[in-house]
Amino acid sequence: MIRTFITALLIISAAPVFAQQAPITIAVRDRQFVPAEVPVPAGIKVELIIRNEQTMPAEFESKSLHREKVIAPGASASIFVGPLSPGRYEFFDDFHPATRGVVVVK
Amino acid sequence: MLATAIIVFREVLEAALIVGIVMVASRGVTRRGAWVGGGIAAGILGALAVAGGAETIAAAASGIGQEVFNAAVLFAAVAMLGWHNIWMTSHGRELTMEANRLGAAVRAGTQPLWALAFAVGLAVLREGSEIVLFLYGIAAAGGGGVVAMALGGALGLATGVAAGAALYFGLVRIPLRHLFTVTSWLVLLLAAGMASQAAAFLLQADLLPPLGSTLWDTSFLLSDQSLPGRVLHTLIGYTAQPAGIQLVFYLATLLVIGSLMRLAGNAAPAARAGHAGQPAARASATRVKREA
Numbered sequence: 192m193i194r195t196f197i198t199a200l201l202i203i204s205a206a207p208v209f210a211q212q213a214p215i216t217i218a219v220r221d222r223q224f225v226p227a228e229v230p231v232p233a234g235i236k237v238e239l240i241i242r243n244e245q246t247m248p249a250e251f252e253s254k255s256l257h258r259e260k261v262i263a264p265g266a267s268a269s270i271f272v273g274p275l276s277p278g279r280y281e282f283f284d285d286f287h288p289a290t291r292g293v294v295v296v297k
Numbered sequence: 298m299l300a301t302a303i304i305v306f307r308e309v310l311e312a313a314l315i316v317g318i319v320m321v322a323s324r325g326v327t328r329r330g331a332w333v334g335g336g337i338a339a340g341i342l343g344a345l346a347v348a349g350g351a352e353t354i355a356a357a358a359s360g361i362g363q364e365v366f367n368a369a370v371l372f373a374a375v376a377m378l379g380w381h382n383i384w385m386t387s388h389g390r391e392l393t394m395e396a397n398r399l400g401a402a403v404r405a406g407t408q409p410l411w412a413l414a415f416a417v418g419l420a421v422l423r424e425g426s427e428i429v430l431f432l433y434g435i436a437a438a439g440g441g442g443v444v445a446m447a448l449g450g451a452l453g454l455a456t457g458v459a460a461g462a463a464l465y466f467g468l469v470r471i472p473l474r475h476l477f478t479v480t481s482w483l484v485l486l487l488a489a490g491m492a493s494q495a496a497a498f499l500l501q502a503d504l505l506p507p508l509g510s511t512l513w514d515t516s517f518l519l520s521d522q523s524l525p526g527r528v529l530h531t532l533i534g535y536t537a538q539p540a541g542i543q544l545v546f547y548l549a550t551l552l553v554i555g556s557l558m559r560l561a562g563n564a565a566p567a568a569r570a571g572h573a574g575q576p577a578a579r580a581s582a583t584r585v586k587r588e589a
Contacts, residue, residue: 247434248351250427254521255511255538257497260363261430263352264437269360271503275510286304286431288522 214238214269217292219249219262219284224292233296234274242267249290253282256294301449302456304431308424309457311531312340315420317464318487318532319413322381322480324469329410336414340421347422348429364502370419371495377416378488379554382481384409387561460528481558483532489550490534496546497536508541 212235218225219241231237243249243262251270252259262268272280275296284290316333323329347354347366355363428450435446471479499505516537519526529535534547 245434246438248430254516254536255514257507257510257538257540257543258501260501261351261355261427263355263430264434266352266355268355270501286434287300288304 212237214240216240216242218242218244219251219290220244222284222287222290224282224284224290227292229292229294231273231275231294231296233277236271236273239270239272239294240267241270248286250285251282252285253280253294255280256282258282259285298445298449298452301432301435301446302453305428305450305453306456307453307527308428308431309454310460310527312417312420312424313457313461314464314528314531315487316417317461317468318480318483319417320465321468321476322385322484323410323413324476324480325473326410332410332414333417336417337421339414340418341425343418343422344425344429347426348433351426351430361502361504364498365504367423368495368498368502370423371491371498374416374419375488375492375495375550377412377419378484378491379550379557381412381416382484382488382554383557383561384412385477385481386558387564485551485554485558486533487531488554489547490531492550493534493536493539493543493547496543497540500540500542505542508545510540511538512541512544514538 212232215229215231215237217229217239241251241262243264243266246264248261248263250259250261256272258270258272260268260270272294277296280294280296282292282294316337319333320329323333354366358365432446432450435442468479496505500507514537519537521527521530521535521537526535526537536543
């Protein structure tokens with residue numbers, strides 16, 4: 192039963208589509224994501240560059256995107272997301288949970 | 298201050314719950330306090346080193362160093378927990394039988410706690426390094442926040458440790474004859490949850506395919522940002538929106554460790570044949586097989 196399930200998973204995921212898309216930069220500035228709403232096209236892989244402009248570290252985290260990454264003060268980090276289906280994917284700074292943003296996939 | 302306390306609490310909670318389970322699993326073993334305490338101390342030193350080298354780690358392996366490092370730490374902990382369970386299945390019952398007849402002293406030095414101590418150290422290292430980075434960030438920002446930070450940090454630490462202690466004192470009420478089965482399962486589920494977390498890091502690093510980016514979404518029932526969600530995330534690997542690859546790693550860990558426990562349990566049946574009473578080790582191994 193498990194084997195069938197795993198096989199099914201492998202089949203479902205066997206079709207990742209990669210297309211060219213310029214990286215999108217999101218700054219963390221004064222405990223805010225700039226921009227806080229990030230439009231992303233559906234169905235392709237996109238690179239998000241998170242640039243921490245603060246004097247304290249930030250942890251970019253998203254439960255729905257399965258991403259969590261600590262970014263040192265003044266540093267940038269790349270986070271690849273997608274291919275995603277249309278919808279809203281919230282993210283936040285785990286060190287300052289009130290700092291929130293959303294990836295909007297259309 | 299409260300914000301600091303909450304964040305420190307969340308990071309401490311995960312390590313404290315793991316320590317709680319390890320303390321229950323090593324119940325009755327002499328000098329377990331030294332083993333577990335040593336693991337925690339080594340973990341704290343490791344956390345300071347990791348926090349100090351955070352930027353180097355992050356920049357390593359073309360920017361995926363942090364993900365690879367986290368996954369490696371988690372997989373090492375999975376291996377330690379699995380090894381402990383397998384060892385206990387082949388030896389634990391005899392030890393318990395002897396302990397009942399001859400007293401707990403017989404177990405002294407016979408049960409290797411280094412695997413559990415190592416797992417504790419790794420858990421403290423991972424969670425601790427984030428606390429260090431977070432607190433360092435506040436301290437570096439300067440201002441009047443340092444006293445509030447220290448108070449908040451202490452409060453968060455105390456609350457987290459209290460949660461781990463509550464788990465421990467809840468679990469030690471379980472009668473000894475069931476305790477082995479219960480702790481085997483707790484350790485097994487803990488390991489499976491860690492494997493699923495490790496898979497998420499490798500997915501983030503693009504080293505593994507997602508196999509379905511969101512298999513299901515139960516965040517409306519139990520968000521993994523809520524306190525019960527976080528506790529269950531640590532204990533059994535609960536994830537509200539898991540990727541397929543996480544489920545694969547979760548099930549594979551249950552299956553592999555469970556099968557090895559069953560093999561280890563069967564390898565030494567002769568030693569047990571003469572003993573009466575509840576065959577806890579074998580019962581647990583059989584359950585693992587059936588439910589996996």
